[in-house]
Amino acid sequence: MNFKSIAKMDLGRLILALTIASVLVSLANTLHASYQVQRQQLIDAALETNHAYASKLAASTDDFFASMMQQLAYAAQVVARDFDNPALLKAESERLFLQTDSFNSIAIIDRQAQVVSHAPQTLQLLGRKLETRGVRKALADRKPLISQPYLSAAGNLVISVSQPVFDAQRNYLGMIAGTIYLKHENFLNRLLASHYYQDGSYLYVVDQQRRLIYHPLNNRVGTAVEDNLAIEEVIAGIAGRREVTNSEHVAMLAGYAIVPATGWGVVAQRPKTATLAALDTLMLKVLLHALPVAALSLVFIWWCARRIARPLQQLASGARTMDDPATAGDIRRVRSWYYEAAELRQAMLVGIGLLQRNINRLRQDAQTDALTGLGNRRTLDQALAAWEREKTPFAVMSVDVDFFKNVNDTYGHDVGDGVLRALAQHMRDCARERDVFCRIGGEEFLVLLPRTSPQVALQVAERLRQQVERADMAPVGRVTISIGIAHWAGDAQGTAEVFKRADEMLYRAKRAGRNRVEVDMPEIRREA
Numbered sequence: 446m447n448f449k450s451i452a453k454m455d456l457g458r459l460i461l462a463l464t465i466a467s468v469l470v471s472l473a474n475t476l477h478a479s480y481q482v483q484r485q486q487l488i489d490a491a492l493e494t495n496h497a498y499a500s501k502l503a504a505s506t507d508d509f510f511a512s513m514m515q516q517l518a519y520a521a522q523v524v525a526r527d528f529d530n531p532a533l534l535k536a537e538s539e540r541l542f543l544q545t546d547s548f549n550s551i552a553i554i555d556r557q558a559q560v561v562s563h564a565p566q567t568l569q570l571l572g573r574k575l576e577t578r579g580v581r582k583a584l585a586d587r588k589p590l591i592s593q594p595y596l597s598a599a600g601n602l603v604i605s606v607s608q609p610v611f612d613a614q615r616n617y618l619g620m621i622a623g624t625i626y627l628k629h630e631n632f633l634n635r636l637l638a639s640h641y642y643q644d645g646s647y648l649y650v651v652d653q654q655r656r657l658i659y660h661p662l663n664n665r666v667g668t669a670v671e672d673n674l675a676i677e678e679v680i681a682g683i684a685g686r687r688e689v690t691n692s693e694h695v696a697m698l699a700g701y702a703i704v705p706a707t708g709w710g711v712v713a714q715r716p717k718t719a720t721l722a723a724l725d726t727l728m729l730k731v732l733l734h735a736l737p738v739a740a741l742s743l744v745f746i747w748w749c750a751r752r753i754a755r756p757l758q759q760l761a762s763g764a765r766t767m768d769d770p771a772t773a774g775d776i777r778r779v780r781s782w783y784y785e786a787a788e789l790r791q792a793m794l795v796g797i798g799l800l801q802r803n804i805n806r807l808r809q810d811a812q813t814d815a816l817t818g819l820g821n822r823r824t825l826d827q828a829l830a831a832w833e834r835e836k837t838p839f840a841v842m843s844v845d846v847d848f849f850k851n852v853n854d855t856y857g858h859d860v861g862d863g864v865l866r867a868l869a870q871h872m873r874d875c876a877r878e879r880d881v882f883c884r885i886g887g888e889e890f891l892v893l894l895p896r897t898s899p900q901v902a903l904q905v906a907e908r909l910r911q912q913v914e915r916a917d918m919a920p921v922g923r924v925t926i927s928i929g930i931a932h933w934a935g936d937a938q939g940t941a942e943v944f945k946r947a948d949e950m951l952y953r954a955k956r957a958g959r960n961r962v963e964v965d966m967p968e969i970r971r972e973a
């Protein structure tokens with residue numbers, strides 16, 4: 446929309462357009478702000494939830510390991526009483542294996558790394574020397590230990606939890622170890638797998654080497670995860686929450702916590718898209734709730750805009766016809782119910798008053814002969830147009846001062862003007878209100894007498910002639926006039942002819958000796 450088309454808009458439409466624009470902008474702004482706030486809230490809530498959940502699971506896992514340690518410590522005390530008794534070792538290892546489902550296997554190992562008992566028996570490790578890193582480290586350290594993941598003798602990816610076995614004299618006898626097969630079902634992954642949503646949320650556990658201890662995708666267990674800020678922080682001992690990108694390049698909202706017993710990190714995360722999925726529906730609801738009020742306010746504003754614009758529109762249409770006399774009445778009727786419109790109306794009324802007075806004066810000036818104050822040719826034309834239209838019969842008196850040149854020559858032009866003014870006054874005195882007097886040039890005058898018969902016109906002319914003849918026009922003294930009369934009967938014939946005939950009658954009067962009246966009707970002339 447360019448400036449020209451805006452300039453053609455009326456005030457009501459302008460207010461409405463402005464209001465619609467501002468309502469739309471504020472609606473969009475509200476939606477945008479509300480979208481941003483809701484979005485941030487959803488993200489914060491998801492991060493917080495994941496952090497809380499990761500912390501809870503880290504604590505549960507820690508408890509789980511503490512409980513395992515306790516069980517193994519008790520068993521270590523039992524077997525320490527008679528470490529050379531295979532039946533006792535077997536009974537204790539089977540008890541441990543069967544009584545809880547914490548371990549996938551139990552092994553009792555002497556200080557030469559030889560398996561002296563194990564459960565389940567299907568492992569067939571009895572008498573075998575275990576050279577795994579976990580076993581070597583546990584035997585070397587001689588203290589409670591949770592190992593890093595390693596490949597067991599049976600080829601399973603495992604972690605082992607072990608307690609040293611000391612006899613009553615604090616002699617080191619060996620160790621009792623429980624193993625957890627990371628890729629098999631066990632108590633640990635049952636505990637961790639309880640977190641699994643349909644919306645793509647999941648949880649995983651990494652050790653200090655960034656290796657996955659637990660992951661819902663079993664084949665990823667044992668693999669290392671690189672370039673993940675959440676993992677970097679959690680293995681550095683920092684619990685927290687942040688947005689990360691997972692190995693499949695999906696943006697995730699992650700919360701993470703540390704398992705103190707192992708230094709593992711538990712990471713719970715939810716896809717960002719799933720978290721924000723509800724937002725579009727939420728925004729639609731916000732929009733639907735906001736729309737009725739917005740629509741109602743638009744209707745209300747439209748109504749107000751019309752009421753505000755109406756007096757100005759009426760004043761504007763009045764301004765277009767200020768020269769029309771009816772406009773003042775129209776403007777007076779405008780209901781200017783507010784300050785500016787009332788002021789404008791008042792100013793326009795004053796302006797119209799001035800304009801009308803000026804127009805009337807100009808109109809009058811345009812139709813008035815400046816010297817005599819009688820009408821001029823324009824007045825004549827106007828009257829004729831109306832009478833021709835209405836077929837109004839009229840008589841014409843063509844009046845001319847006799848020997849006026851002598852007056853001018855003898856007394857001067859100014860005195861001549863005075864004579865013309867005096868003559869004009871005599872004409873006014875002799876005629877009626879509705880008659881039209883014009884000075885059409887020099888010392889020639891026309892008097893139009895509507896609805897007047899030639900006889901009556903003759904009487905009027907005679908009265909005028911005699912009055913002028915008797916008047917003392919000092920310093921000139923006596924002045925006479927000659928008059929020619931013609932009549933238009935309101936017939937089809939144009940009025941031009943009647944003036945011609947009135948002129949002819951005037952010249953006839955002049956030729957006949959002046960100071961006379963001649964009528965364009967033979968019978969009347971005879972009477973006269």
Ligand SMILES: Nc1nc2c(ncn2[C@@H]2O[C@H](COP(=O)(O)OP(=O)(O)OP(=O)(O)O)[C@@H](O)[C@H]2O)c(=O)[nH]1
Pocket residue numbers: 816845846847848849850851853857858859860861862865886887888955959
């Ligand atoms: N003072 C004055 N004289 C005017 C005006 N207009 C025309 N005249 C004069 O009127 C005179 C008209 O003279 P003429 O038309 O010759 O006729 P006349 O002397 O009146 O003689 P007749 O008409 O034949 O009786 C001229 O001298 C014009 O100069 C005017 O406005 N004022």
